[in-house]
Amino acid sequence: MLRQLFRRAALALGATACLALAAPLSLAQPAPKAGGTALIALIQEPGSFNRFLTGQTGALLGRMVVEGLFDPDEQGNYLPLLAAQLPTQANGAVSADSLSVRYTLRPGLKWSDGQPLTSADYVFTFEAYRNPASTPAGDAITPAWQQIESVTAVDALNFVVKMKRPNPGYLELFNIVLPKHKFDSPVLTQVHAQSRLPLGTGPFVVKEWRTGDAIVLVRNPHYRQAGKPYLDQIVLKIIPNREVAMQGLLRGEVDTLFFPTTGDLPTLIKAQKEGNPIEIAMQGSKSWVEWLWLNNTSNGDAKRPHPVLGDPAVREAMDRAINRQQIIDQVFGGLGQLTGSFLYSGWAAVDIPATPYDPSKASQVLEAAGWKKGADGVRVRNNVRASLRFQTISGDRTRELYQQLIQQNLKDVGIEIKIQNVPSTVLFGGYKDGGLMKRGNFDIAMSRDGYVVDPVVWAGKFTTPQIPSAEHVEGLNFMFYSNAEYDRVVDQAATMVDMAERRKLYTQAARRFAADRPALPLYSSAWGTAWSRRLGGVKSVSWNGIWAQSADWYIAK
Template sequence: MKSLKVLLFVMLAAAMILAACQPSQPAKPAEPSAPEQPAAEAPAEPAVDANAPVKGGTVIVGTPQEPGTLSPLLASGTIDDVISSFIVEGLVGIDAKGDYVPVLAESLPTISEDGLTLTYKIKPGLKFSNGDPVTCADVQFTKEAILSDLSGASTSGYSDIDSIECPDDLTVVVTLADVYAPYLRLFQYIVPRSAGDLATLDTWEYNRAPIGTGPWMVKEWVAGDHITLVPNPNYREEGKPYLDSVIVKILPSREVGMQLLGTGEITVLWDLTEADFPTIESMEGVDWAGAYYGSGENELLVFNFADPAVDAPADPAEAPHPILYDLRVRQAIQYAIDKQKIVDALLYGNVKVGSTVLPTGPFACPQAKSEYSVEKAKALLDEAGWTDSDGDGIRDKDGVKMSLKITSTTGNQLREQTEQVLAQMLKEVGIELVIDNVPSDVLFAGWDSNGLRKHGRFDILLYTTGPGTDPDSHLFSNYHSARIPTAENNGSGNNFSRYINEDVDKWIDDAAFNPNMDARREAYCKVAAQINKDLPRVFLYERLVISGYRTNLQNFQVSPGFADFTIDSQNWWLKP
């Protein structure tokens, strides 16, 4: 962060010179003194607070990724969650420090001694942007929507809800069938009953123009160009938001965004990387804000255990990937990657080398860093039967070349550079890595859009993800065998590796039903250790959540939660 400039003020005093006294006169008899009258005072000038918010103006947010949806029920990429957070709120949320805080509820929920009953009190007088009151019935509808057939949202915790009762419109009593340890993460968004019929959830108008309680609402969405947000007339904080509008501008790349941020054509640039620090430091009137390791995210490689030619198999053993299903190959790939070199060369040493699925937070489970050894990588590949039979530098086996495609998002220079470095490193051990990037909306497409992650049409993926404040949902969605996307579950889950380990399933399940923090941490650390043994994913480096902004934008900050840079955007204002 740029050091703050110290302003010094020097106060000067001026001496007063009195006039000489008049010559002395004969004394006069003393006269009674008149009552002393108060001196007349000039009207006081009203004080001007230079830091008082100024109403009006437009903030332009640049992003190299366009959301696929603004519905939290269908969100599949980070940008979906971030932009929808301008509009959609929940009973609880996560503040800039990473702590759970009440939002639409008066306080965090109370929990019964047996851990099976949660009680929320909704703040009185709340309305959605369409004017409908926020009631307990909307909480009931949200739970039904999350569990509905067309929803792509995580069902962790919601599937454990036995009932939701409404003693009155503002009281929500949630009864759980079993103890759900991370109960605070429930209802971080509320979907109103007016959103639509659950049978047509995937075609709701709500998906592109949500009805929310946040400070903003969608005025227009021009695909591929911009989303215009205007103030929610029913927002609960009087006089806010201060701005007239927020425009989310879709950019061709982060690099273009950096140029526009420097010239002032955009006010905020989302999703900067650690490699951008030197450029940010060189810009006049530009700074950055971030959640420093707050969300525990890793830039990582996702290996596909199944054959990409087979559509979404439930068990990769029935259709194994011809190269990556073999653990020895995955181990060899990790041995061949010099993670520290990537960090030093591409990220200026500003981040930590990745080594665990849980790098930070209350459930952090540090693991030993992986070893870099070309020799061990080659030995494992030899052992697995992959040799260079024709001398072209690429190993082969049973007529199959050891050639793999790596897929990430287009328009991301750091990822492209990372892929190039990885390709060079793997070439040294006889593996060909072919870069095959796609637009973000293609990479993060859902099941019904024939998304390549969901249907398993890839070899290796490169992107960022992490556990957030509580790892339960992330570990369940990404590593539990029940969350392998298949036709049977309508593509639910993010276990794109199609990773199956019964012990991992059990540890994740045990932690989800145990409110004891120490016991949960122990179970999660077993999961972290086993992931590093089985290698469904390779953690390259820990990420920072960073956005750049023009310094005339006041009250800009970043949360490690879903809201990211949108947190408290009702308090944004532009300093003249």
């Protein structure tokens, strides 16, 4: 069935793709040759490729289309991409008081339609960001952006950003840029053409987006690197069932998969050892953690605590009742690490051990808080049953396995868990679309998330101003967590340049978060990427995945 799906996609794209699919595999990687089509299995369809409007999936895949001023290397050090240099106080681009930053573009950059990229586009992007009619989300909703006072073009290649206060995240600004010439006014929403079909400076252009079916990218004829990209096209085939997508990769019908989970890795490693024509790059546990997001409110109403999860004792008991090591050992073959900190990577990492598995202590905590077991074994307090919905993306058999382990762990201490998985578009949908997490219409949700390089954006997601509402639909605080102390230290850290002082503040934030338990970390993912040997030029950089290097991909014939 999957082979037929991809054959139809290839036929629709022309004979080149069909020939590429039929090309024999070779262990030797020849010199890059232009032409051909790469096929990517996409389990979760993004809402947009425009990083102004999208979060994790769309932002990462969008790297093939839309580029930022800077890009982190494998060690997390920022390097110039569209920028000519890194602005610093040493080179005079950052003022002594850190309130002014001059950004300089590389000369000769063009949009994918051939129009020049200039500083006017960055001024326009800021105007669109601050326009009340726009609906920025994802990378645009960060403390770094919120601290901009003004953006002024000096000339075609230089623009100056004035800050309201010192802004340590200034290198994370403008990883998105909008083409001024494609807008009648500085307003961008999900319905604008630049949402799904954005112009960019990246190696590829979105040619077609068939909702629920496929996204077709074609070579950008105005890409800044001569002779690149090598591929003619990249087709992202939407396959909501992870098992079907995995089998497609193992059979050579798919060139790569977005994203293999930790649970996929044992299968991939075993398949490679058995001779399947795939490559695997392991990246350790630098970036991603699997989380249980706990709804702290009653259906997103900040004035009403959740009838069960609003009790800190229940959250503590859940934390103690879950056997995380069992998940790592039984589901992931030992791949993964335990962590108790929401700041677990990079310079700001805070070493907080994972809560030990202790169901007896969990039961004691619940008893002391007045949660008594009923005749059916489910705890009750004030006529409220400790019964919770538990949701993640449907069709993910690996997650379903450890959902069942968690379900049993919590049953053992008197908490009833009802697994009700749903499609990603339902769980992670926008506020106006009735997304369960945005609306607070859930109890426990499970997903993988993390931060890139600097924790300023990640920590800011969990502050009170980030709580979603009808007036703030772009909010990212899906736990509806609100703590004044946490807000204060995270806000201070977002305005300090001194790294030592920032680390102290983030340590306070991490300890506050761990004590409140608005979300529970399950494990730090062993992260890897797998791709077919017919696809050459693939590199895996932990912060970006393989997508930022798509210009180097080629068909290894």
